[in-house]
Amino acid sequence: MASSLWVLLGxxxxxILLAAAKKLKKTIREDxxxxxxxxxxxxxxxxxPPKAPHPLTALSFAISDLLDVSxxxxxxxxxxxxxxxxxxxxxCPVVSSLVEGGATCVGKTVVDELAFSISGETxxxxxxxxxxxxxxIPGGSCSGAxxxxxxxxxxxxLGELSRFLxxxxxxxxxxxxxxxxxxxxxxxxxxxxxxxxxxxxxxxxHLPFATQRNPRQIILxxxxxxxxxxxxxxITQVVIKSAEKLFGRQLLKHQNLENYFESNVPSLKEFxxxxxxxxxxxxxxxxxxxxxxxxxxxxxxxxxxDWINTVKPAxxxxxxxxxxxxxxLTNEEVENLNAIRNQTRAAINSLLKIISEDYQxxxxxxxxxxxxxxxxxxxxPLGHHEKCPVSVSSIARHGGDRFLLDTVQTMYASLQExxxxxxxxxxxxxxxxQEESAEIAKEKGNQAFKAKQWQKAIGLYxxxxxxSDSNGTYYSxxxxxxxxxxxxxxxxxxxxxxxxxxxxxxxxxxxxxTAREMLSAYKEAMDDxxxxxxxxxxxxxxxxxxxxxxxxxxxxxVHAEESQQKIVETDQYIEMTTTGPARTSSLMDDLLGxxxxxxxxxxxxxxxxxxxxxxxxVVKMGKQVIYVVTIIEYSISISINIQxxxxxxxxLKTRVVNKDVNPEWNxxxxxxxxDPSLTVLLTVYDHDIFSKDDKMGDAEFEIKPYIDALRxxxxxxxxxxxxxxxxxxxxxxxxxxSKVTWIDGKLVQDLVLRLRHVECGxxxxxxxxxxxxxxxxx
Numbered sequence: 170m171a172s173s174l175w176v177l178l179g180x181x182x183x184x185i186l187l188a189a190a191k192k193l194k195k196t197i198r199e200d201x202x203x204x205x206x207x208x209x210x211x212x213x214x215x216x217x218p219p220k221a222p223h224p225l226t227a228l229s230f231a232i233s234d235l236l237d238v239s240x241x242x243x244x245x246x247x248x249x250x251x252x253x254x255x256x257x258x259x260x261c262p263v264v265s266s267l268v269e270g271g272a273t274c275v276g277k278t279v280v281d282e283l284a285f286s287i288s289g290e291t292x293x294x295x296x297x298x299x300x301x302x303x304x305x306i307p308g309g310s311c312s313g314a315x316x317x318x319x320x321x322x323x324x325x326x327l328g329e330l331s332r333f334l335x336x337x338x339x340x341x342x343x344x345x346x347x348x349x350x351x352x353x354x355x356x357x358x359x360x361x362x363x364x365x366x367x368x369x370x371x372x373x374x375h376l377p378f379a380t381q382r383n384p385r386q387i388i389l390x391x392x393x394x395x396x397x398x399x400x401x402x403x404i405t406q407v408v409i410k411s412a413e414k415l416f417g418r419q420l421l422k423h424q425n426l427e428n429y430f431e432s433n434v435p436s437l438k439e440f441x442x443x444x445x446x447x448x449x450x451x452x453x454x455x456x457x458x459x460x461x462x463x464x465x466x467x468x469x470x471x472x473x474x475d476w477i478n479t480v481k482p483a484x485x486x487x488x489x490x491x492x493x494x495x496x497x498l499t500n501e502e503v504e505n506l507n508a509i510r511n512q513t514r515a516a517i518n519s520l521l522k523i524i525s526e527d528y529q530x531x532x533x534x535x536x537x538x539x540x541x542x543x544x545x546x547x548x549x550p551l552g553h554h555e556k557c558p559v560s561v562s563s564i565a566r567h568g569g570d571r572f573l574l575d576t577v578q579t580m581y582a583s584l585q586e587x588x589x590x591x592x593x594x595x596x597x598x599x600x601x602x603q604e605e606s607a608e609i610a611k612e613k614g615n616q617a618f619k620a621k622q623w624q625k626a627i628g629l630y631x632x633x634x635x636x637s638d639s640n641g642t643y644y645s646x647x648x649x650x651x652x653x654x655x656x657x658x659x660x661x662x663x664x665x666x667x668x669x670x671x672x673x674x675x676x677x678x679x680x681x682x683t684a685r686e687m688l689s690a691y692k693e694a695m696d697d698x699x700x701x702x703x704x705x706x707x708x709x710x711x712x713x714x715x716x717x718x719x720x721x722x723x724x725x726x727v728h729a730e731e732s733q734q735k736i737v738e739t740d741q742y743i744e745m746t747t748t749g750p751a752r753t754s755s756l757m758d759d760l761l762g763x764x765x766x767x768x769x770x771x772x773x774x775x776x777x778x779x780x781x782x783x784x785x786x787v788v789k790m791g792k793q794v795i796y797v798v799t800i801i802e803y804s805i806s807i808s809i810n811i812q813x814x815x816x817x818x819x820x821l822k823t824r825v826v827n828k829d830v831n832p833e834w835n836x837x838x839x840x841x842x843x844d845p846s847l848t849v850l851l852t853v854y855d856h857d858i859f860s861k862d863d864k865m866g867d868a869e870f871e872i873k874p875y876i877d878a879l880r881x882x883x884x885x886x887x888x889x890x891x892x893x894x895x896x897x898x899x900x901x902x903x904x905x906x907s908k909v910t911w912i913d914g915k916l917v918q919d920l921v922l923r924l925r926h927v928e929c930g931x932x933x934x935x936x937x938x939x940x941x942x943x944x945x946x947x
Contacts, residue, residue: 200316200317200320200322201297201298201300201316201320202279202294202295202296202297202298202313202316203231203278203279203297203313203314203316203317203320203322204231204276204277204278204279204313204317204322205234205244205276205277205278205279205280205294205313206234206241206244206276206277207275207276208238208241208274208275208276208277209273209274209275210238210260210264210268210273210274211268211273212225212226212268212269212270212271212272212273213268213269215271222271223269223270223271224270224271224368224371224372225267225270225271225272225368225369225372226271226272227271228271228272228273228324228325228365228368228369229272229273229274229275229323229324230267230272230273230274230275230323230324230325230326230327230369231274231275231276231277231278231313231314231317231318231322231323231326231327232261232264232274232276232277232278232314232326232327233277233278233280233284233311233313233314233326233327233328234246234277234278234279234280234313235280235284235311235328236261236263236264236277236327237257237259237260237261237264238257238260238261238264238274238277239256239257239258239259239260240256240257241256241257241277242254242255242256242257243257244277244280245280245283245284246279246280246281246282246283246284246291246293246294246310247282247283247293247482247484248293249480249482249483250283250476250482253476253480263327263356263373264327266372266373266375267327267369267372267373270372272324272325272369275322275323276317278297278311278313278314278316278317278326278328279291279294279295279296279297279312279313280310280311280312280313280328281310281311281312282484282485282488283469283473283484283488284310284311285310285465285469285488285491285492286310286485286487286488290306290307290312292485296312297312297313297316298316299316300316300319300320301319301558302558310328311328311357314326314327314328314357314359315328315359317359318359318360318361319361321361324360324361324365325358325359325360325361325365325366325369326358326359327356327357327358328356328357328358328359356373358370358373362581363547363549363574363577363578363581364578366547366574366577366578367574367575367577367578370570370571370574371571371574374570374571376570376571383415383416383576383579384416384420384572384576385420386420386422386521387408387412387416387420387421387422388422388423388424388520388521389405389408389409389421389422389423389424390424390425390426391423391424391425391613391616392425392426392427392454393426393454396454399559402609404559404561405609406605407561407584408561408584409421409605409609410605411580411584412580415579415580421612423612423613423615423616424520425616425620426453426454427452427453427454428620429516429520430453430454430457430513430516431453433512433515433516433519433520434453434457434509434512434513434516435512436505436508436509436512437453437456437457437460437509439505440456440459440460440505440506440509441456443502443505457509457513460506460509460510463498463506464503464506464507464510466491466492467498467503467506469492470492477492514544514567517544517564517566517567518544518566518567521544521564521565521566521569544564544565544566544567544569545564545565545567545569545570545573546562546563546564546565546573547562547563547573547574547577548560548561548562548563549561549562549563549577549580549581549584561584563576563577603636603637604636604637606636607632607633607634607636607637607640607643608633610629610630610632610633610636611629611630611633611642611643611646613629614626614627614628614629614630614632614633614646614647614650615646617629618646618649618650618653621653623650623653623654624654624928624929626646626647626650627647627650627651627654630643630644630646630647630650631647634647639670640670641666641667641668641669641670641671641674641677642667642671642674644663644664644666644667644670644677645663645664645667645674645676645677645680647663648660648661648663648664648667648677648680648681648684649676649680651663651684652680652683652684652687652899653899654923654925655687655868655869655899655902655923655925655926656925656926656927657684657685657687657688657925657926658684658688658926659926660680660681660683660684661681661684661685661688664677664678664680664681664684665681668681673704675701675704675705675708675711678697678698678700678701678704678711679697679698679701679708679710679711679714681694681697682694682695682696682697682698682701682711682714683714685697686714686718687899687900691718691721694714694718695715695718695719698711698712698714698715698718699711699715702715759843759945760841760842760843760941760944760945761842761843761845761876761944761945761946761947762841762842762938762939762940762941762944762946762947763839763840763841763842763938763939763941764839764840764841764842764872764936764937764938764939765837765838765839765936765937765938765939766788766837766838766839766840766849766934766935766936767835767836767837767838767934767935767936767937768786768788768823768834768835768836768837768838768851768932768934769833769834769835769932769933769934769935770831770832770833770834770835770932770933771784771786771830771831771832771834771853771930771931771932771933772831772930772931772932772933773830773831773929773930773931774830774831774832774853774865774866774924774929774930775830775865775866775924775927775928775929775930776830777855777863777865778828778855781828781829781830782828782829782830782855782863782865783825783826783827783828783829783855783856783857784825784826784829784830784832784853784854784855784856784865785822785823785824785825785826785834785853785854785856786822786823786834786851786852786853786854786932787820787821787822787823787851787852787853787854788819788820788821788822788838788840788849788850788851788852789818789819789820789849789850789852790818790819790840790847790848790849790850791818791819791844791847819840819841821838821839821840822838823836823838824836825856827856839939842872842876845872845873845876845877846871846873847872848869848870848871848872849869849870849871849872850867850868850869851867851868851869851870851922851932851934852864852866852867853865853866853867853924853930853932864926864927865924865927865930866924866925866926866927866930867924867925867926868902868922868923868924868925868932869901869902869925870901870902870903870920870922871901872936874893874895874909874918875909875916875918875936875938876947877893878892878893878909878916878918879916879938879947880947883911883916886911887911888911888912888913888914889910889911889912890910890911891908891909891910891911892909892910892911892916893908893909894906894907894908894909895907895908895909895918897923902922902923902924902925903920903921903922903923904921904922904923904931905921907919907920907921915937915938916938917935917936917937918935918936919933919934919935920933920934920935920936921933922934
């Protein structure tokens, strides 16, 4: 009888539970499927006055079905997990701290299957409905928590995160990293406003009261904004306007995180090599996402593989394939992945301390930074684009939780104000003034300049000038780029314009001084450096430059008469035979030898006609009387016939190549060398029949490094041996490293020259040396 009674009681309880489940299912529909189970955890009674009430008094919250509550089975998003686990013996400390802080817990919310996916959908329970866009997935492994907040069912919600979550519903959320056993977990909480978000954060983080601080720098990750499939300005302008309004324009900085991570997370290169993707240019964001996913799978299997093998639960095929395709990681591989995680955290801390498959890939890339580095992150909604919710995330250094919560609370109202202004995509472009567009172009130019993309920077600064030609900074910045490519006249002109607009622009004076120094206008350059010193007496660059020019100017003055003598060009023909050297010994005594310059080809030369150009090259060398020797006939044993043209400046040119901006000359031009300190000037012209030939840029290079290598008198080296290299710099017009190489018993130097005073163009050349019998030699 007792046994029968027990069975009846069991049946009755089962019936009650079944009825409750049906009723709960109806409630879930009303809440858009957010809740999996309702419960009630009441806070302690409020303290008696005059003591302050609990910080979270009158707030309700929900928790994801990943957090333990005493007496309830934690579902982990799978009915087989519920079936094989006992009710929790204690409540999760995070939940307890919120309840003790005055909040009321009202239920558990739906999570993805085993909290492994990012779609927010589940086949075992009714998937939550996205309240912001009913025809779209809610997104995120803890989607139920986000939906509960978005539907006003609770004031805030906890979503425990063991990898990443990408919520698409309209909530403000925050995440920090906490330790639970051996697995990497993050705690994320959702709220509808930053004030509630901050109140909850202060309780969770056990932070005492402190004065709110403003940020010293706000960094915009430009390349990560490019991952969006909506107009980038739609988001960036909201952030820029809000930051400028609250903190000033000077705090804003643009950063390319791809390049930053590539330089500051060295273990990523080794990771790419081991995965056989080093040859392909894979973005660092994608690499970080791969690292995060590998760690996720490794830690998941480490904790739950035994349960999966024992219970054999019905797992979604997509999740099952992701788990099975992951090879077992060795201890060394895990250490390497953790090294990437630690280096990413250090890189982010350093940066901030200084002042479908496609959907899944982009979501992983966007969230991998905070997830891998363990830095705190806040996401704030910014309205809708094409009926879909849009948000922006902010990241602070590891441990900067209070600071980030304070900053978001400060910026929230301004962000919402600006997002409402830009809500209409048709009017979004109109809301951006020309001055703001110019500032955007300038910042992009700054990024290109830092990446040493000089021509791109010049184009962006020019765009800024077109939009706002009254800002001296744009001209000054473009002048800096012109200096880098050796366009000193343009740099001087831009600096003069910048100074006209802003008499106190120190950088413009410094850059104009540099340009004038390179143009040999030493007195004017000195005046510019002195003016910069008046504006900034402690400017070291101006002080050193002025002192250097003072010494140079003094030296020039001593030799003024000699340097101002005019050298008249003359032609002289001397025929040398076996009896001839005595007549020309005075000329040959100074001659070191012959320099043969092979003009190979031009690359991307400027267009000077309608669609093309007719280019040729002119080579000049010397500012004093030197000798150009052209060998007419040469025999070592019998005789030498040499024609010598005596010029103050040697001048040779190639043939004209018609209608080609990528011409191939492959012509040899031979110069005599008496002074290895002289430079060679190479100029490209466009040949015209009825008018003066147009200049297409010039380049200057030194021959001394090549002569120094020749004077080493090397012999017997393997062909292809690199003897020395010359690095590109502002003075030599090299566009890339120039190598002096031993080839087939001779030393040659290959040059790729960047043309100055023109919008584009390079010339490739090669230097060879000819020893001349009877000359002084090297």
